[in-house]
Amino acid sequence: MLGITYSARRVQKKKSMMIHSRTALAERFFSGNSATYEQIANFSSLGLDGWWKRKIVSQIPHNPTRILDQACGTGLLTFRIAQRFPHCRILGVDLQDEYLGIAKEKARALELTTVEFIHGKVEDVVLEGDFDCVTSCYLAKYADLTLLVNNAHEMLREGGMLIMHELTYPTRALYALFWHIHFKFLQAYGTWKYPEWRIALDELPACLKETVWIDELVDALKVNKFSDINIEYLAFGASAIVSARK
Secondary structure (H helix, E strand, O other), X not given: OHHHHHHHHHHHHHHHHHHHHHHHHHHHHOOOOHHHHXXXXXXXXXXXXXXXXXXXXXXXXXXXXXXXXXXXXXXXXXXXXXXXXXXXXXXEEEOOHHHHHHHHHHHHHHOOOOEEEEEOOHHHOOOOOOXXXXXXXXXXXXXXXXXXXXXXXXXXXXXXXXXXXXXXOOOOHHXXXXXXXXXXXXXXXXXXXXXXXXXXXXHHHHHHHHOOHHHHHHHHHHHOOOEEEEEEEEHHHOEEEXXXXX
């Protein structure tokens, strides 16, 4: 019995260290580079970033009244949602205050009164009220997905949707080859054009090869009894959208 307890503690400690390292990684990747985030998102995805975000918006339930956009950054996805659903209240949460500063300036310039931003770690932000949808883009590999899904289940209304998009490592050899070539180009030309992104571009490939965020997310969704779990791979397996219904 003591051996089982000790093993469980070791597993829990290891998991806690992994989650902590993921948060530290996010802070390393997204520090001091908010001014060029939107350019690097478009450049590094070969222009697919906007298409991926349109795919997310298309899956949001009809006529929503409240949406939570986690890891909203400068508001790229948040403002797409606001334009699609002008009468919906949208809350964006992000760890980096410098990114939220840009998002808030954009909201003022657009005179949007339906959008609000919260500074904090997404796992720590649990809001009252029934949300129709919880969205995120480029969050899953940095997050404690067990806690994130638990919180989403608490915040979503019955029938509400959780929609997460994240980068992945292609499983097919040919696609993986092009993936590696793409990142070699980003690490060469990309870090010359955007030197403030050197750390992220250098370390991201290893991060994506090691992450098992889809498996972790699906397991957490099943534990919380989400239904209609769907995995849609995009760009030849270079990213994926996972959606589920409470």
